Amino acid sequence: MKKNSSVKSANVRIKDIAVKANVSAGTVDRVIHNRGRVAEDVKERVLKIIKDLNYEPNLLARVLGSKKKYYLAALFPDHQYDAFWLAPKAGIEKAEADLKQYGVQIEQFVFNPHDPDSYVKQATELTKRNPDGILLSPIYYKETLPFFEQWKDNNIPFVLFNTQIADYDPLSYIGQDSYQSGLLAAKIVHFGQQTPCSVLIAHIDEQISNAQHLVKKEQGFRNYFLQNNVEHQFNILRVELQRSSQSGFIRKLDEIVDNNPNLKHIYVTTSQAFEIAKYLEQRKITGIKLIGYDLIAPNLHYLNNDKISFLINQNPKGQGYWGIHHLCDHLIFKKEVPIIKYLPLDIVTKENLNYFLDE
Amino acid sequence: MKKNSSVKSANVRIKDIAVKANVSAGTVDRVIHNRGRVAEDVKERVLKIIKDLNYEPNLLARVLGSKKKYYLAALFPDHQYDAFWLAPKAGIEKAEADLKQYGVQIEQFVFNPHDPDSYVKQATELTKRNPDGILLSPIYYKETLPFFEQWKDNNIPFVLFNTQIADYDPLSYIGQDSYQSGLLAAKIVHFGQQTPCSVLIAHIDEQISNAQHLVKKEQGFRNYFLQNNVEHQFNILRVELQRSSQSGFIRKLDEIVDNNPNLKHIYVTTSQAFEIAKYLEQRKITGIKLIGYDLIAPNLHYLNNDKISFLINQNPKGQGYWGIHHLCDHLIFKKEVPIIKYLPLDIVTKENLNYFLDE
DNA sequence: TAAATTTGTGTGTCCGCACACGCAAATATT
DNA sequence: AATATTTGCGTGTGCGGACACACAAATTTA
Numbered sequence A, B: 001m002k003k004n005s006s007v008k009s010a011n012v013r014i015k016d017i018a019v020k021a022n023v024s025a026g027t028v029d030r031v032i033h034n035r036g037r038v039a040e041d042v043k044e045r046v047l048k049i050i051k052d053l054n055y056e057p058n059l060l061a062r063v064l065g066s067k068k069k070y071y072l073a074a075l076f077p078d079h080q081y082d083a084f085w086l087a088p089k090a091g092i093e094k095a096e097a098d099l100k101q102y103g104v105q106i107e108q109f110v111f112n113p114h115d116p117d118s119y120v121k122q123a124t125e126l127t128k129r130n131p132d133g134i135l136l137s138p139i140y141y142k143e144t145l146p147f148f149e150q151w152k153d154n155n156i157p158f159v160l161f162n163t164q165i166a167d168y169d170p171l172s173y174i175g176q177d178s179y180q181s182g183l184l185a186a187k188i189v190h191f192g193q194q195t196p197c198s199v200l201i202a203h204i205d206e207q208i209s210n211a212q213h214l215v216k217k218e219q220g221f222r223n224y225f226l227q228n229n230v231e232h233q234f235n236i237l238r239v240e241l242q243r244s245s246q247s248g249f250i251r252k253l254d255e256i257v258d259n260n261p262n263l264k265h266i267y268v269t270t271s272q273a274f275e276i277a278k279y280l281e282q283r284k285i286t287g288i289k290l291i292g293y294d295l296i297a298p299n300l301h302y303l304n305n306d307k308i309s310f311l312i313n314q315n316p317k318g319q320g321y322w323g324i325h326h327l328c329d330h331l332i333f334k335k336e337v338p339i340i341k342y343l344p345l346d347i348v349t350k351e352n353l354n355y356f357l358d359e
Numbered sequence C: 001t002a003a004a005t006t007t008g009t010g011t012g013t014c015c016g017c018a019c020a021c022g023c024a025a026a027t028a029t030t
Numbered sequence D: 001a002a003t004a005t006t007t008g009c010g011t012g013t014g015c016g017g018a019c020a021c022a023c024a025a026a027t028t029t030a
Helices: A002-009 A014-021 A025-032 A040-052 A059-065 A083-102 A116-128 A141-153 A178-191 A212-227 A246-259 A273-282 A297-304 A316-331 B002-009 B014-021 B025-032 B040-052 B059-065 B083-102 B116-128 B141-153 B178-191 B212-227 B246-259 B273-282 B297-304 B316-331
Strands: A070-077 A104-111 A133-136 A158-161 A172-175 A197-204 A234-241 A263-268 A289-293 A310-313 A340-342 A346-348 B070-077 B104-111 B133-136 B158-161 B172-175 B197-204 B234-241 B263-268 B289-293 B310-313 B340-342 B346-348
Touching (some): A014 A025, A059 B059, A070 A116, A083 A104, A083 B059, A104 A116, A104 A316, A133 A316, A158 A316, A178 A289, A178 A310, A178 B178, A197 A212, A197 A273, A212 A234, A234 A246, A263 A273, A273 A289, A273 A297, A346 B346, B014 B025, B014 B040, B025 B040, B070 B116, B083 B104, B083 B316, B104 B116, B104 B316, B116 B141, B158 B316, B178 B289, B178 B310, B197 B212, B197 B273, B234 B246, B246 B273, B273 B289, B273 B297
Parallel strands (some): A070 A104, A070 A133, A133 A158, A197 A234, A197 A263, A263 A289, A289 A310, B070 B104, B070 B133, B158 B172, B172 B340, B197 B234, B197 B263, B263 B289, B289 B310
Antiparallel strands (some): B310 B346
């Protein structure tokens, strides 16, 4: 019974529906696509049969028959400024290759992540192209909103990744759960530390004010100790560092290290853990364990060195890949798309690094 | 230049080749499929043009046009005996849904993992069905070889997962890198332990003799300490336990615990970490940290309890999923398939568990 | 040398769907 | 009442490729 219905459903064609409804294929087609020009009673009859027979259109034939091309646009920072962005780019390109057969073509718009004007300029350019769908990492909140509004008016679906902005309901958000990753980092620290000690949270190279995700990471990190009733064992410090000021960077660290002989762990909330590793190496400090983010080359160097214990990774390649796929699921395959998709928080260490490097 | 060639290649059709070669589409078709009946010089001319134009067949049209159906078979243990197998099963079914459009249909053959006869029986049944491709977890070495031979003779590609047998070169192997996962477990133990202590390796419910992967896990685990020159800090014990003998199970553990007051970590090489957790809970022993494998329900219970610190997971759902995909890449899409594909070794803890549960 | 095969090639139909077009009947406009 | 428009429906072609078939020319066989 059950078996038959599911097996059969794969083979129901428009023609079958037409026969059963005593109309022509064209009429069924008009019903399916809501093109009008169908008598109300006939329409309902057809609709009922479609439902009864569990009709599922053959996507291959659909795509082949409609010669429609889909132009998608992707907006994200130039990897020249931050190697992190190589990964989403690769994911986007992989998705493009996967979906080429379906008439998908993607144009990339990259901008300087330190320059809002560059962002706006690229977003404007992108909008002019009037793509069928947009994938973007909206790192500038204020600057982004007008574009959201415009896209919404033009009915262009857009998917966000890496940075979330909930206004103007995007089709979907793909990315990191910053709070949770803070919790996770704390768990690792806790596991690695039985005796009381100091722990430093280091925010590097981003203005906290403009980076909500750093705040959330810190909250998650701190809350872990509270939730597990071990806050008395951990003296939590924090610091904001800028790489641009080399001397300030070192001075601040020196001060912290000198004043906290019991410092055992540093949690770097950005991808710049390698800067701390470099510092520790230069100062010949051992016994401080490092946890950071992102599998970029300088981090990997220190991970393989055992100077960095763990890197937390949230599949940046997958973010690009799934972002494009979500757009296509919506546009081409008319599938439901989850409003939010968090990719797994991977704990990466020297011993399992390999598996995360390619795919 | 480069740009043009890649953009254009998407649109080369058989017809275009035919025109350029001054032959009909049928002839080009015969060349492409090596159906013979083409003059040698014409064949070479066509082949050259195909290459020059960078022709890539439109897969959608291909699948649509050839009404060929692909019957695949999957052979793996019944999840009734070990919940682990629910995951590969789910992956296989997901792949089936993905590939249904391409005419793929999969039949599952499940067996009792404790009974070689059951394995052989199902494998025989499967072979009778003469599928176009086979995905299997060949947990019985000796019993498997004759089937490999038979399939090889019949030119039926087969993909292995979870358990590797290199003889008779399968199309591909997908699964775990046991040695590496042993290393990883040791890394975690090492990170969590600054002072000298005892560590127990527990093999539960499998005869070591028949389970090469357990041996490899143990090797990896031990070698970590050697490679990092910390073997003197860790007193490594080992034990083989059988759940079938409840009293023996407890007696052996009691003995070890009593004789090793400094025991701080237990590494369970199978999915039965929960049994140890249960034991520790009953004996009200705290201060011993547990690392195990696989996200099965009883393990998750103790993971959420903080009785198990970490579970190592090698995406069992993905194993089923990718296994089927590899078969189809080979059979349908004529793509190169990697001979070996290790899925990421995930370190799972209470704090990132959610991400690994569905996808 | 005539008949039977074997090459080599082109043509046509189908796969399931999208979409344009054609056309009669019903309805609206003047 | 004659004409114009709209509604409701069917037909036909194309998407790119697979495959069956037809058929002339080249070869083989008798």
